[in-house]
Amino acid sequence: MVTTTLKETPLASAHRSLGARMVDFAGWNMPVQYKSIVQEHQACRTKVGLFDVSHMGEFLVTGAQASEFVQYMVANDCNKLSNPDMALYTQFVRPDGSTVDDLIVYRRKSDWLLVVNASNIEKDWNWLKQNVSKFKDVKLEDISEQIGLLALQGPHAVELFAEIVGSHVKDMPSFTYGEGTADGIEVWFGRTGYTGEDGFEIFVKTNKAEALWNLLLQRGKKFNIEPCGLGARDTLRLEAGLPLYGHELDDETSPIEAGLGWSVKPDKGEFLGRDVIISQKKNGLKKQCVCLKADGKALPRQGYEVYAGDEKIGQVTSGSQGIFVGYPIAFAFVPPVHAKVGTQLSIAIRDTKVPATVVKRPFYKREV
Amino acid sequence: MLTYPAELKYVKSHEYVRLEGDIAVIGITSFAADQLGDVTFVELPKVGQKFKNEQKYGVIESVKSVSDLFMPCGGEVIAVNDRLGSEPELVNHDCYNEGWMIKVKIDSKAELDAAMSADSYKEFIVE
Numbered sequence: 001m002v003t004t005t006l007k008e009t010p011l012a013s014a015h016r017s018l019g020a021r022m023v024d025f026a027g028w029n030m031p032v033q034y035k036s037i038v039q040e041h042q043a044c045r046t047k048v049g050l051f052d053v054s055h056m057g058e059f060l061v062t063g064a065q066a067s068e069f070v071q072y073m074v075a076n077d078c079n080k081l082s083n084p085d086m087a088l089y090t091q092f093v094r095p096d097g098s099t100v101d102d103l104i105v106y107r108r109k110s111d112w113l114l115v116v117n118a119s120n121i122e123k124d125w126n127w128l129k130q131n132v133s134k135f136k137d138v139k140l141e142d143i144s145e146q147i148g149l150l151a152l153q154g155p156h157a158v159e160l161f162a163e164i165v166g167s168h169v170k171d172m173p174s175f176t177y178g179e180g181t182a183d184g185i186e187v188w189f190g191r192t193g194y195t196g197e198d199g200f201e202i203f204v205k206t207n208k209a210e211a212l213w214n215l216l217l218q219r220g221k222k223f224n225i226e227p228c229g230l231g232a233r234d235t236l237r238l239e240a241g242l243p244l245y246g247h248e249l250d251d252e253t254s255p256i257e258a259g260l261g262w263s264v265k266p267d268k269g270e271f272l273g274r275d276v277i278i279s280q281k282k283n284g285l286k287k288q289c290v291c292l293k294a295d296g297k298a299l300p301r302q303g304y305e306v307y308a309g310d311e312k313i314g315q316v317t318s319g320s321q322g323i324f325v326g327y328p329i330a331f332a333f334v335p336p337v338h339a340k341v342g343t344q345l346s347i348a349i350r351d352t353k354v355p356a357t358v359v360k361r362p363f364y365k366r367e368v
Numbered sequence: 369m370l371t372y373p374a375e376l377k378y379v380k381s382h383e384y385v386r387l388e389g390d391i392a393v394i395g396i397t398s399f400a401a402d403q404l405g406d407v408t409f410v411e412l413p414k415v416g417q418k419f420k421n422e423q424k425y426g427v428i429e430s431v432k433s434v435s436d437l438f439m440p441c442g443g444e445v446i447a448v449n450d451r452l453g454s455e456p457e458l459v460n461h462d463c464y465n466e467g468w469m470i471k472v473k474i475d476s477k478a479e480l481d482a483a484m485s486a487d488s489y490k491e492f493i494v495e
Contacts, residue, residue, distance in 0.1 A: 036460075037431045038406040231405070231432060297409040299429050321408045321431055350427065 009054035010148050010209040018227055026119035028055040031229040041235050041323040043226035044195050045364075048154035050216050051228050053194075053201070054209060057121035057144040059128065061112040064137040070105060070112050073131060075255055075277065077268040081107040085177040087190050089263055092127055093273025097254040097280060100127045102245055104192055106177045113177075113188075115149075115201075117245045131272065148209030150202045152216060153236075155366075156223040157199035164219055165189070169200070185212050194233065196240025196364055235320050238329060241291060241362025247302065247317040248289050248331050256280045257333070259289040259361060287314065287333040291363060292356040293322075298349045300330035300356070305348045308338050316347060322363050329363050330356070370398045373464055377480055378489035379440040381422070384464065385480060392441055392480075395468040396428065396459065399493050404430040407459040410437075410452040412470060418444045419472075421479045426469065428459070441479040443472035 006029035015022065020031035031052065033040060043049050061070055071078045076090035086107050092100035101120040106113040116124045125142055132138050152161055162170045165180045165187065172178055172191045179188050188203040204212045217225060228236075234244065243249050248258045255264050256277060266278045294300050300319030305312050319330035330347065338345060341360050346353040376384045382400035386393040401407065411427040419425045419439045426437040448470050452458060458467040474480075484492060 032432075033405060036406050038457075235431060297429075298411070298427075299408065299431075299434070301434065323431070 007055070009052055010206045011052045011054060011213055014210050014213055015052065015227075020227075020229060023230070025230055026055065026117075028118060030055060031227075033229040033231045034227050037229070037231040037235060038323055040226050040228040040232035043224065044154045044197055044228055044232060044236055045324045046155065047224045047226070048152065048156040048160055048199075048220055049195070049226050049228035049232065050213070050220065051151040051153065051233055052148075052213070053151050053233075054148040054206075055118035056149050057116040057118060057124065057142070058147045058149070058203070059114040059116065059125070060141040060143055061114065062110070062139045062141070063135075065135045066112050066138055067107075069132060069135045069138045070114070071268070072134075072271050073128065074103070074105060075264040075271060075273060076105070077265040078105060078107065079268065081105070083107075084109045087175045087177055087192060089175075091249070091255045091260065091263070092124065093255060093271075093277065095273055095276065097256075097273055097276030098251050099245070099249045099253055099255055099258070100124060100251075102243065102249055102255075102260075104190065106190060108177060119246060146206055148204045148206050148212075150204065150209070150213060150216065151193055151195070151199065152202060153193045153195040153197045153199035155197065156220075156225075157197065160216070160220050160223055160225070161189075161200050161202075164215065174198075182212055183215050185215070187212065194242055195236040196242070196362065197236075197366055234318075235323050238318050238320055238331065239322050239324055239362070239364040241364075243289070243331070244318060253287075253333075254280060257285050257287055257289060285336050288336045288339040289317070289331055289333055290339045290358045291361045292316075292330045292332055292345065292347065293359045293363070294328040294330065294347055294349075294354050294356040296354050297328065298352070298354060299328050300332075300347045300349060300354075304330075306332045306334055306356070307346045307348065307353055308334075308343075313338055313345070319347075325363050370402055371464075372397065372399075372486040372489055374486045376464070376486065377440070377483035378486065378492075379438075379483050380492065381438040381440070383438060383440040385440045385483065386464075386468075387477075387480070390474055390477070391446065392443060392472050392474045393468050394440060394470050394472060395463050396437070397489070398463050401460050401463045401467070404428065404433060404435065405460075406431045407456045410456050410459065410469065412448045412452065413445050415445050415448060418442075421475075437469065439472075440483060441472070442475040445470050446473050447471040
């Protein structure tokens with residue numbers, strides 16, 4: 001007999017007591033929504049939202065060659081992290097150009113912290129282990145099970161976090177790292193996120209995660225904070241033009257094809273995947289990820305086919321109502337000849353070809 | 369709050385029927401609306417179209433998913449709820465009243481003999 005037990009984050013009981021609808025996400029029992037995806041999406045865009053993303057993975061890299069190793073493993077240039085407590089978005093790329101995962105790299109005072117997707121923890125760990133032997137002095141540690149991760153996002157996120165941890169957090173630039181205490185609870189935090197809003201991603205020891213969650217909800221009441229599930233997280237990231245591994249990035253897609261060329265730095269020196277990336281940048285791509293704005297009200301969804309006239313040219317990888325922008329939106333892969341902003345395409349939604357226009361990424365950008 | 373008014377009849381595809389003489393007012397149950405989550409779009413037939421019992425008559429989309437709508441009995445469409453075009457959220461907020469879908473002149477009331485009472489439907493959805 002085979003039984004699979006879903007893994008749970010330290011907040012599972014807190015979610016259930018808030019009335020969350022729980023679903024299986026990459027083997028984890030996670031809240032997809034509390035009350036309404038629309039309400040949670042809008043709360044994050046206009047007030048502040050709190051997300052449990054404790055299912056994500058955290059690895060520590062230490063040793064004399066830690067910097068060299070991280071720089072070799074990722075496509076972005078970690079030398080840009082000129083001081084400790086800086087962070088960047090990047091990917092692990094294979095020599096054939098396909099993507100193992102996308103991640104955030106934090107340079108800390110005495111180590112490197114890598115934050116990876118829940119669905120890829122094991123694959124990433126094996127990938128790192130497989131390549132670490134080329135380096136004499138690198139130690140890897142998977143601390144995923146010791147760490148809970150909360151995301152506090154929205155126009156009031158920084159103000160709320162500053163009230164709890166200290167006003168200095170307001171001065172942290174985007175993609176920087178800090179440490180502190182929240183009502184006595186030790187926290188690490190990055191001024192990062194996955195919603196298109198300002199805010200923090202907050203690391204906390206597993207046994208303190210629920211206390212921190214409750215503290216943030218309690219102190220956030222005056223800002224009308226809402227707990228937000230993975231449903232809203234997905235619609236928020238799509239509206240903000242952010243890729244999701246398994247949709248826009250996967251074992252057959254390069255970061256260049258996914259439209260993440262801005263984060264890939266072939267000039268930085270040797271790293272895994274560099275040759276293919278240089279060739280793709282020089283010789284062009286077979287497919288390219290575009291943002292589509294669809295007419296009407298029917299929603300594009302993953303797997304729906306994209307047409308240029310009568311010719312089938314690609315597929316939707318993520319689609320939804322753009323809840324804040326107010327129209328149906330999608331990511332799709334199409335040949336570059338059809339990828340120019342303004343190109344008129346269509347998406348087959350059930351038995352209708354719905355007109356859709358290639359638009360600039362992202363669909364939503366917050367006013368700064 | 370999920371409710372199942374006693375005066376309605378229910379079918380396994382989660383539609384309800386309110387009988388008004390030989391007219392049936394048709395919509396989806398609060399259980400179905402809750403499962404769908406935020407409704408963003410309802411595609412309804414035109415007045416005058418005829419459907420058989422259990423035939424697909426429309427589509428309902430929410431942020432999370434898309435589902436077909438099925439006839440709980442056969443008949444001719446005599447009215448559709450046009451408000452759902454601009455206010456699809458009525459299905460979530462008030463599925464039995466302002467969130468109704470279509471009104472049909474029913475072919476045969478006998479087709480509704482197999483439909484469930486509110487109590488039977490409540491048992492059906494916990495199974």
